[in-house]
Amino acid sequence: MKNNYERIHLASPHMSGLEMEFITEAFDTNWIAPLGENVDQFEKDVCDYTGAGYGVALSSGTAAIHLGLKYLGVKKGDIVFCSSLTFSASCNPIVYLGATPVFIDSEYESWNMCPKALQKAYEEYPNPKAVVTVNLYGQSADYDKILNITSRHNTPVLEDAAESLGATYKGVQTGTFGDIGVYSFNGNKIITTSGGGMMVTKNKLAKKKVRFWASQSKDDRPYYFHTEIGYNYRMSNIVAGIGRGQMKVLDERIAKKKYIYEYYKKAFEDIDEIEMMPIADFGESNYWLTCMTLKEDSEISVKNIISAMEKQNIDSRHIWKPMHTQPVFERYPFFTVQEGLSCAEDIFNRGICMPSDTKMTDMDLKRVADLVLELFEENVSAGAV
Numbered sequence: 001m002k003n004n005y006e007r008i009h010l011a012s013p014h015m016s017g018l019e020m021e022f023i024t025e026a027f028d029t030n031w032i033a034p035l036g037e038n039v040d041q042f043e044k045d046v047c048d049y050t051g052a053g054y055g056v057a058l059s060s061g062t063a064a065i066h067l068g069l070k071y072l073g074v075k076k077g078d079i080v081f082c083s084s085l086t087f088s089a090s091c092n093p094i095v096y097l098g099a100t101p102v103f104i105d106s107e108y109e110s111w112n113m114c115p116k117a118l119q120k121a122y123e124e125y126p127n128p129k130a131v132v133t134v135n136l137y138g139q140s141a142d143y144d145k146i147l148n149i150t151s152r153h154n155t156p157v158l159e160d161a162a163e164s165l166g167a168t169y170k171g172v173q174t175g176t177f178g179d180i181g182v183y184s185f186n187g188n189k190i191i192t193t194s195g196g197g198m199m200v201t202k203n204k205l206a207k208k209k210v211r212f213w214a215s216q217s218k219d220d221r222p223y224y225f226h227t228e229i230g231y232n233y234r235m236s237n238i239v240a241g242i243g244r245g246q247m248k249v250l251d252e253r254i255a256k257k258k259y260i261y262e263y264y265k266k267a268f269e270d271i272d273e274i275e276m277m278p279i280a281d282f283g284e285s286n287y288w289l290t291c292m293t294l295k296e297d298s299e300i301s302v303k304n305i306i307s308a309m310e311k312q313n314i315d316s317r318h319i320w321k322p323m324h325t326q327p328v329f330e331r332y333p334f335f336t337v338q339e340g341l342s343c344a345e346d347i348f349n350r351g352i353c354m355p356s357d358t359k360m361t362d363m364d365l366k367r368v369a370d371l372v373l374e375l376f377e378e379n380v381s382a383g384a385v
């Protein structure tokens, strides 16, 4: 039985019990290495589920973005467009490769890359080397509109689907729209391998090159021979065993995440100041994190909610702070539809990520919802005095 002081997490690892079978097998056969049956099968499981083509299991989603962009030819002096409202791992690899990120604002409909702002960026930078799209908090970006623009300019797309495994756009799995797709299995993701990622692609050469670079670029010779710089980015066979067990419960996890979103939506339906993250009608989110925004005139702020929750040992977070406002990236260009008006900044200022841990019980959800409701009720009664 949970007491009031037991922490409610934002999103923490949720094992199914099926993982140990694969890990034990790796131990029993001594495949304690960055290759083996679990790695091969995990790549296959993810590709079978998503229809992605080929997969290369790696040590992190960030590593997958790094090598994916390298495959797309990104190098020193290049321009790469990237969604601004995201985690820094979407754009750090652009800088690892010596290229310049150019940030694109979000649209309100999906919180993802705004096609109109993307179009504006092309007017000033007609030849970016790649575009990095992101499917934020489990929801797909609007790929018909985005790919319509990028294909006219022949720009390859890297789809950062780190947060959206299992989500769809017009019935097709996210991660499969870009020339390169990336999933993350970090501890907080919809399924986890403790840490890990996967690069997926329909391009056989891309798979071959990324696998080669990720394994220290060892040429096929009887001795160690290197014609290219390599990386130690492969996923271990133990870790991939966790992934195999987790893939078996992905649908279950998505169903629970949706339940959590619907629970909060219902609980807050009478609070005018609260708006749930919009769910665009072009797809089915995996609801990785339930997010919401507070209306501009709300007297209860995001900070009030986060600190009230923290006092009750409940984890909640601000929305990602847009990359173009980060000290490390603020010198790079940023495109919005209307100069001076940023959707990403507005969502950051008014947005909150609610605890969305799939291990939460109805009692946990009630505890969180009641706390938020109390804050708004106290505010109304204080105003009435």
Ligand SMILES: Cc1ncc(COP(=O)(O)O)c(C=O)c1O
Pocket (backbone or CB within 6 Å): 059, 060, 061, 062, 063, 086, 087, 089, 090, 134, 160, 162, 163, 183, 184, 185, 186, 195, 196, 197
């Ligand atoms: C949008 C986004 N991109 C990339 C990453 C990086 O993934 P990883 O932590 O596996 O390196 C994450 C999560 O951590 C993410 O949320």
